[in-house]
Every structure is written in C-alpha cells, then in structure tokens.
C-alpha cells in the first residue's frame with residue numbers, strides 16, 4: 150500500500166494525548182468530528198486550520214508520540230482532520246494500538262530530515278518512507294505484521310469471528 | 322522467568338518469554354470508567370449486535386462477573402452529557418448483571434485493589450492508562466482504548482499481544498526523613514525520561530520495596546506509565562497477600578486456594594532487559610516541574626510561590642498519604658493565599674479519615690474536602706486552573722493544560738511536600754515538618 154501527503158505539522162518529542170485532545174472535552178461528546186474540531190486546541194491552535202479542506206495531511210513527530218492517557222479520542226481528533234498517516238520516531242503502546250484499531254496509519258521511521266511542507270510517502274509493501282521534497286528515503290520500523298494490519302484493517306472481523314466461535318461452542 | 326512471563330504463561334497455557342507474540346491473550350477482568358464506557362458501549366452494540374442476532378442470541382458481555390463499571394472521573398456529575406453517560410452505564414450494567422459502583426465510591430484504580438476486584442497473578446485491562454497501578458499487587462494490568470474495551474467485553478480477550486521485556490529497578494537503602502514512594506518514583510522518572518521505559522514492564526524490587534507498605538507500592542506503579550512503561554510490577558509477598566485477603570473479605574468474597582496459587586515471583590536469574598540500581602537513601606524530597614512528570618528536581622532547588630495545592634488522585638490520597646498530610650497540618654493553617662483541595666481517593670478512605678479524626682484536622686486547617694473523584698487532576702471540575710495560576714499537585718501528570726488553562730503551571734510532589742507547601746504558600750521542604758522516624 151502506498152500513501153502520500155504533505156507534512157502539515159512537525160511536532161517534537163513526547164507529544165501526549167492531552168495535547169492532542171484536552172481531557173475536559175472527552176465526556177462532552179461521542180462524536181469523532183467533535184474531537185477533530187478541537188484537536189491540539191491547547192497546544193497548537195493552528196493545527197485544525199492547516200488541515201482544513203485537505204485529505205492528504207501528514208503529521209510528522211519525534212519520539213514517543215501519543216504518550217500519556219489511553220483516550221482513543223486522540224486518534225479520532227487526528228484522523229478526522231484529513232490525516233492520511235502519522236510518521237514518528239516511536240509511539241507508546243496504548244496510542245499505537247488505538248491508532249491501528251481505528252485505521253489510522255502510524256508509521257515509524259527516522260523523521261529528523263522531514264520538514265513542514267515536505268511531500269512524504271510511505272510504501273508498506275517495500276517498508277520505506279520517502280521524503281519526495283528532499284529526495285531521501287528511510288526504512289519503516291513497524292513490524293511486518295503491523296504493516297500488514299495497516300493494509301487489511303481487519304481486527305474487527307477477526308474479533309467477530311472469535312465471538313461467533315465462542316457463541317457456537319457454547320450452544321453445543 | 323520474570324513474574325510477567327509467568328503470569329502470561331499461566332493465562333495462555335504455554336511457557337512464553339519476553340518478545341513472544343500471542344494472537345490472543347485471555348483476560349481475567351475488565352473495568353471501565355464513565356469517560357470511555359459510553360462510547361465503548363455504543364461501539365459494542367454497533368460492532369457486535371449483528372453477530373449476536375445472526376446467531377439468534379441476545380447481546381451479552383463475555384462474563385458479567387468479570388466486568389466492573391466505575392463512575393469516578395467527573396462525579397458528582399458536572400454536566401448533562403456526563404450524567405447521560407452515567408445513566409447509559411447504569412442501564413447497560415443492570416441489564417447485563419454487571420457490578421457498577423456509585424458516584425463517590427472512589428477512583429477506579431484505588432477501588433479495584435481495595436475491594437479485591439484485582440488479585441495477584443490476574444491479567445486485567447481497563448480504559449485508563451493508570452491501570453498499571455494494579456501492578457503493585459503482582460498482577461499484569463494495563464490501559465486500553467475504546468475499541469479494545471469493546472473487544473474485551475465481547476470475548477474477554479486482548480489481541481496481538483507481545484510479551485513485554487522487563488526493566489528491573491532494584492531499590493535498596495532506607496529513604497530519609499520526608500522521602501516517600503512518590504519521591505522515589507519521581508526521581509526514577511527524572512532518571513529515565515518520559516519515554517525511557519517505553520513498552521517495558523517496570524519491575525520494582527529490592528529491600529526498600531520489600532519494606533514499603535502497599536500504599537507506597539501503588540504510588541510507584543501508578544506513575545510508571547509516565548516513563549512509557551506498559552505497566553509496573555511489584556512481586557507479591559506476605560504484605561500483598563494480607564492486603565488482598567482483607568480486600569476480598571471486605572467485599573464479601575473469599576480468598577481461595579486458586580488465588581494463592583497465582584501468587585508468583587520472578588525467578589532468581591530471570592532475564593531482564595536492564596537492571597537499574599537505586600539507593601533510596603540518596604533520594605531527596607522531589608518535585609517535578611512544569612510541564613513534564615519527568616522534569617524532576619530535589620525540592621531544595623525549587624523556589625516557587627503557589628496558589629493552589631491539590632492532594633488527591635489515583636497516585637496518592639490513600640490512608641498513609643492522608644496520615645502524613647494531617648500530621649503536618651495539625652495545629653497549622655493553610656496559607657491565606659492558597660486554595661487547598663483534598664480529595665480522598667475512595668469512599669472507604671474518606672469515611673476512615675472521618676472516623677480517625679483526620680478529616681477534622683484537615684478541615685480546621687482550612688482545606689476544601691470533596692467526595693472521591695478525579696476532578697482537578699484532569700482539569701474537569703472541582704478546581705480548574707486559570708492562566709497564570711500555579712498548583713502543586715500529588716497527581717501524576719503536569720502536562721501543559723492538564724489541570725485547566727494551558728497558561729497555568731503544575732508541579733508534582735508527595736502529599737507531605739504538598740501539605741508543607743500549603744502551609745507556606747510556596748514549594749516547601751517537608752523535612753522541616755516531619756520528625757525523625759517519619
């Protein structure tokens with residue numbers, strides 16, 4: 150799978166989920182678009198405006214992107230701003246898993262050479278990230294099984310299958 | 322084997338080692354708070370409704386006796402939407418036979434251990450990153466998001482799980498006067514950085530941890546997620562078993578042979594990714610400066626006026642904590658420029674503080690005491706900070722904007738340092754207030 154877009158924002162290290170979506174908003178809506186509207190409200194007031202009207206936004210970050218709380222609303226806040234993928238040096242487990250479970254591609258790669266405005270592409274089949282603007286290439290560091298999950302986005306079907314098995318076994 | 326490897330091996334029925342991949346990890350317990358339960362319940366019906374109806378079955382969670390609901394964050398409710406969410410949980414839990422606690426019963430991570438919901442050797446997930454607190458019981462416990470909560474409700478399973486590596490923190494020596502578990506863990510966060518334990522289990526051991534009471538162990542495990550840890554872990558010992566026995570009995574349950582068989586410890590010579598040695602005697606009362614929990618400094622290096630002190634959250638506000646706070650505040654007054662908010666972490670702790678007279682000591686000193694909830698810790702209600710305000714908090718996160726305005730400043734410390742600072746109106750060294758042998 151090939152994905153490409155423009156780096157709308159480059160963040161530093163340790164961007165926590167409170168910065169992505171403020172905790173006091175979590176209980177005020179059950180709608181993903183509500184969270185998208187308030188993305189980075191306390192941390193980066195330009196973010197939503199920069200993403201507006203585009204479907205090919207790429208978020209670039211340093212290490213430990215999405216640390217802190219387990220709120221999945223952080224994933225919705227990013228994804229529903231027309232973000233095709235996030236690319237960062239590393240992610241903590243909870244955010245990384247939340248992203249994959251919600252179809253947000255979270256690529257791991259060396260992002261030091263990436264800048265705002267650069268065109269960035271990732272190719273999950275060959276496992277590389279390309280900075281088209283700078284003409285450079287870095288390897289994707291996600292596990293091969295995670296790269297496949299980006300493509301198939303099939304966890305829910307798998308879980309439904311487990312549920313069907315469990316329910317059928319019980320009634321025997 | 323490490324205790325983590327043993328717990329996963331027990332649950333999965335085969336011997337596993339760190340790095341092994343499990344397609345399915347069976348869970349012992351799942352708990353949800355009122356922040357994430359409403360969207361998770363909506364998602365559960367949306368994503369699995371047709372699977373149940375397709376087989377002619379009613380929609381049911383995997384095992385209602387292994388699910389608990391905690392309305393704990395924004396209670397008493399601060400908005401219509403919050404109340405709506407709590408009502409939804411009530412309806413769902415009643416129809417499924419799930420145990421749901423009441424508003425004010427306490428913060429999920431404090432209550433889940435206090436009433437025996439979690440026991441040593443269990444594998445537990447909950448919709449909150451501080452689920453790692455339960456590691457203090459020798460259980461494997463960690464936070465999950467909304468989707469994984471839906472999946473857990475459906476099948477009692479977690480998917481695509483890699484057994485984490487363990488970093489062992491061997492803590493020896495006796496902490497000095499005015500130094501508590503909170504100071505030790507803030508010190509460790511400073512040493513490791515916000516991502517320093519990423520994806521790993523932080524296993525705390527050594528003579529200092531063996532001598533530490535359970536309340537301190539909970540505090541240590543609570544904050545390990547602030548260095549990215551998947552979870553914290555303390556090997557269970559006599560103290561753990563005694564604590565859990567009482568907790569289970571207090572909820573009308575019984576501690577069984579099966580429970581006893583799940584009390585596990587790491588083997589001598591277990592393989593750790595790293596072992597870090599720490600001398601508790603060398604640690605000073607520690608404060609984390611804005612805006613990172615890992616921005617830790619000895620209290621002596623911090624010179625800052627404050628206008629708010631919050632003693633509460635799942636990190637502290639247990640019995641030992643409130644005992645220390647009362648010891649410092651007894652016969653003293655909160656500084657005229659300081660708003661002191663004290664929120665005992667659970668109803669039991671709240672009622673115990675009433676009985677022991679601790680509550681009146683706090684009230685006479687001028688504290689605002691609230692019923693159990695998370696409130697100020699995540700900037701939702703009961704003391705939201707405005708631009709320019711400076712707060713010393715016993716919670717676990719001092720991110721920019723965490724407790725209100727992004728232009729407020731939050732410092733983290735132990736309850737003793739917080740109490741001393743409430744008296745002085747500036748960040749203060751608690752050693753002035755606690756005698757030798759504290």
Ligand code: SF4
Nearest residue numbers: 451634635695698699
């Ligand atoms: S007290 Fe704070 S950190 Fe703990 S569960 Fe509540 S909001 Fe989260």
